[in-house]
Amino acid sequence: MSLAAEAFVGQIAAAEPWPESATLYQPLNDEQILLSDNASSLAVQAYLKMCSLPVRVSCRVNAEFMSPSGKVPFIHVGNQVVSELGPIVQFTKAKGFSLSEGLDDVQRAEMKAYMELVNNMLLTAELYIQWCDDTTAAEISRPRYSSPYSWPLSHILAYQKQWEVRRKMSAIGWAGKSLEQVYEDVSQCCQALSQRLGTQLYFFNKQPTELDALVFGHIFTILTTRLTSDELAERVKVYSNLLSFCKRIEQTFFEESDQSSGSSRYSKGPTLT
Amino acid sequence: MATPMELRCWGGDWDLPSVHFESLIVLAYGKFAGAKISVKPIDWTWRTITATVPELHFDGCTVIEPTKILNFLRKQRLNADYELTAKQGADTMAYIALLEEKLRPALLHTFWVDAENYINLTRPWFASHSPFPLNFFVPGRQASLALSRIMLTKGESPYCTLTEVEGKIYSEAKECLNLLSHRLGTSQYFFGNTPTSLDAFVFGYIAPLHKAPLSSGQLQQHLKQLSNLCQFCNVVLRNFFTENPPEPPPAIQEPVDANLQKLTQLVNKESNLIEKMDDNLRSSPQHRPHRSDHRPAARSKNSTPA
Numbered sequence: 146m147s148l149a150a151e152a153f154v155g156q157i158a159a160a161e162p163w164p165e166s167a168t169l170y171q172p173l174n175d176e177q178i179l180l181s182d183n184a185s186s187l188a189v190q191a192y193l194k195m196c197s198l199p200v201r202v203s204c205r206v207n208a209e210f211m212s213p214s215g216k217v218p219f220i221h222v223g224n225q226v227v228s229e230l231g232p233i234v235q236f237t238k239a240k241g242f243s244l245s246e247g248l249d250d251v252q253r254a255e256m257k258a259y260m261e262l263v264n265n266m267l268l269t270a271e272l273y274i275q276w277c278d279d280t281t282a283a284e285i286s287r288p289r290y291s292s293p294y295s296w297p298l299s300h301i302l303a304y305q306k307q308w309e310v311r312r313k314m315s316a317i318g319w320a321g322k323s324l325e326q327v328y329e330d331v332s333q334c335c336q337a338l339s340q341r342l343g344t345q346l347y348f349f350n351k352q353p354t355e356l357d358a359l360v361f362g363h364i365f366t367i368l369t370t371r372l373t374s375d376e377l378a379e380r381v382k383v384y385s386n387l388l389s390f391c392k393r394i395e396q397t398f399f400e401e402s403d404q405s406s407g408s409s410r411y412s413k414g415p416t417l418t
Numbered sequence: 419m420a421t422p423m424e425l426r427c428w429g430g431d432w433d434l435p436s437v438h439f440e441s442l443i444v445l446a447y448g449k450f451a452g453a454k455i456s457v458k459p460i461d462w463t464w465r466t467i468t469a470t471v472p473e474l475h476f477d478g479c480t481v482i483e484p485t486k487i488l489n490f491l492r493k494q495r496l497n498a499d500y501e502l503t504a505k506q507g508a509d510t511m512a513y514i515a516l517l518e519e520k521l522r523p524a525l526l527h528t529f530w531v532d533a534e535n536y537i538n539l540t541r542p543w544f545a546s547h548s549p550f551p552l553n554f555f556v557p558g559r560q561a562s563l564a565l566s567r568i569m570l571t572k573g574e575s576p577y578c579t580l581t582e583v584e585g586k587i588y589s590e591a592k593e594c595l596n597l598l599s600h601r602l603g604t605s606q607y608f609f610g611n612t613p614t615s616l617d618a619f620v621f622g623y624i625a626p627l628h629k630a631p632l633s634s635g636q637l638q639q640h641l642k643q644l645s646n647l648c649q650f651c652n653v654v655l656r657n658f659f660t661e662n663p664p665e666p667p668p669a670i671q672e673p674v675d676a677n678l679q680k681l682t683q684l685v686n687k688e689s690n691l692i693e694k695m696d697d698n699l700r701s702s703p704q705h706r707p708h709r710s711d712h713r714p715a716a717r718s719k720n721s722t723p724a
Contacts, residue, residue: 250678254597258512265515316570318483337508 163240164223167200169193170208171218176292177206179285180370181271186218188362189230193220194398195353196242206293234355244354252349256356259341259348263356266334267363269319270327276310278324280373332380335364339384346393353394360387361394422454424475429459429547432629435659437543439525441472443484443622449658450613451496461547466556484622485514488615499614506609510616513601513608516594521623523568524591524637527584528627530564534634592640592685595624599644599678606653613654620647621654643681 171186172178178186186202193200200220205211212219212228219228220236227236237243245256275286290306291299314320319327338360347353348360367381368391382388425448427441435457436442448455455474460466474481474490481490492499499507529540536557544560545553572583598620607613608620624641628651632638641647 250600251603254601255509255512257597258509258516261519262512262515265519313570316567333511337511340504340508341512343505 161223161240163198163242165199167198167220167222168203169200169218169220170203170205170211172208173204173206173293177289178204179275179289180366180372181268181275182209182217183370184268184271184363184366185216185230186362187366188359189218189220189233191361191394191398192230192234192244192355192358193237195244195358196237198237198242230355230359244352245349247352248349248354256349256354259338259356260359262334262337263359263363266330267367269314269317270331270334271363271367272310273314273319273322273327274324274372274377276307277314277320282307284373328376328380331377332383335381335384335387339387342386342390344386347390357390357394361391365391365395422456424458425455426458426460426465426469426473426475427471429461431543432626432631433655434625434629437626437630438471439622439626440484441622442625443618444472444474444487446613446621446654446658447484447488447491447498447615447618448496450498450615450618451491453491453494453496462549464549464552466544466548467552467559484619488618498612498618501612502609502614506614510614513598513616514619516597517619517623520590520594523572523587525623525627526564526568527587528632528635528637529630530561531568531580532634535632536561538633539630588637589685589688591637592681592688595637595641595644595647596678596681596685599647602646602650604646606650617650617654621651625651625655640681640684644678 169186169189172182190200190202208217208219209215213226214228216229219226220233222236225236227233234243245253248256274281276282287303287307291303294302311320322330342348347357349356364381364387368378368388370378425441425444427436427445428438430436434442435445436459445455445457447453460469460471470482472482472484472487474487476490476494481487491497499510502510528535530536541557541561544557548556568583568587569580572587602608605611608616624647627635627638627641628648630638
């Protein structure tokens with residue numbers, strides 16, 4: 146959201162407590178959602194769980210179009226609609242729930258830098274693999290993205306999305322990369338994250354922060370999603386401390402709740418057949 | 419390294435070895451790593467329109483893009499990051515990603531999209547450094563590339579117009595500069611006493627902003643208040659790019675933190691100011707209709723000094 150809307154939302158948000166009816170919207174879990182959207186959605190769910198804020202997950206076909214910024218997931222809290230992890234973190238901060246208050250300025254700078262690294266490398270790599278790699282796009286992304294719609298709308302929407310993503314990739318210079326180079330970038334990013342995590346419980350020692358939620362969202366989704374080849378998951382599995390980090394967060398924050406909604410999110414991610 | 423490596427880049431001005439920030443990154447890293455690089459500016463050649471700058475030539479192979487060139491130099495055992503620990507190496511990657519995402523769009527905007535700067539500074543400079551008839555095409559092409567990059571990466575709805583994107587990218591850039599200043603603190607370089615690739619990247623991004631005579635430069639003014647970053651720029655220029663004897667650095671350790679506090683407040687104040695001016699977003703059809711119940715009340719709330 147823009148600065149104006151953020152400040153606006155912040156002022157309203159501070160006045161009301163977190164309601165029980167807060168809902169998170171994402172595309173359909175089993176048939177429609179793609180790797181990158183699933184990762185973002187899981188990151189937001191993990192963050193809200195870490196703040197102990199209750200939220201219901203609701204799967205809608207047109208979640209992407211309902212969202213104010215065009216990106217999923219978005220949350221509907223009281224009278225506000227906030228999308229994407231960054232604005233949601235600020236929104237919860239306005240309500241008085243923050244995970245990164247105990248960090249000093251240098252640590253906060255590091256946290257923001259690592260979050261940008263994940264967004265820059267992992268998210269962009271996920272988008273590239275989904276939409277710029279022809280096999281994956283034809284076998285998985287386009288059919289899944291357009292599954293709720295009938296022909297010819299499905300055709301049009303899928304190709305439109307692909308065209309948008311490819312345009313963005315060429316603007317940032319990723320269009321010339323080969324799949325192998327993208328896998329290499331993912332490895333390097335995971336190596337950096339693994340080195341930063343080291344043997345600690347969370348990235349900033351004892352307490353989880355939004356960085357932990359974001360990394361969990363992406364790594365867990367990469368590990369549990371089946372694509373045309375397993376190369377991506379294999380590259381990530383090399384880093385055992387990231388694997389145990391994901392398991393730990395899953396056990397601590399996701400297995401204690403027995404809600405029926407979104408039960409597939411912690412058994413496995415979308416399995417693509 | 420018997421045959422020197424050749425780097426093709428834009429020429430220098432305003433006390434800098436090159437005005438192009440990517441070329442500056444490579445030049446700075448070359449100096450830090452002690453590489454013998456011969457600089458061949460592409461000014462006044464046809465390469466201004468055909469070449470992707472910066473470009474490194476060595477032994478018949480050509481490498482483009484700063485990250486790839488730095489990797490290539492490291493493989494040639496010219497490694498300025500040799501003494502970094504694994505965690506510092508990871509931090510380097512993270513901070514470079516931060517610079518790319520937050521600072522680069524605002525830099526591109528300041529030099530290529532902002533009308534005053536483009537017409538008074540950037541276009542004349544690049545046009546005067548390109549041969550006829552390319553001087554008519556080169557600046558325009560770079561400007562449209564910059565604009566499309568900004569709009570595609572940052573211009574997703576609801577930021578459909580350039581003015582809304584501007585507000586967002588400048589505030590993110592200022593926050594990024596504040597974060598860098600926090601991270602640098604009072605030390606000379608980002609990791610101790612020797613410069614590394616992160617210092618090269620930060621220098622490359624910040625030096626043109628620091629030194630260029632911009633006519634409308636809110637980002638430049640913000641940078642000038644972060645004295646440790648300006649000091650960092652000057653130190654790198656003095657130690658690696660000039661032949662002048664070094665002057666003693668002025669003692670500015672104390673006001674650094676106070677300035678940072680002031681700047682964080684300034685950024686917040688500025689966002690509030692922008693909020694007052696940004697009526698378009700509140701009346702945008704993107705927002706849900708039931709929010710209109712709160713709008714009149716909110717407007718009166720927002721009119722009080724926030």
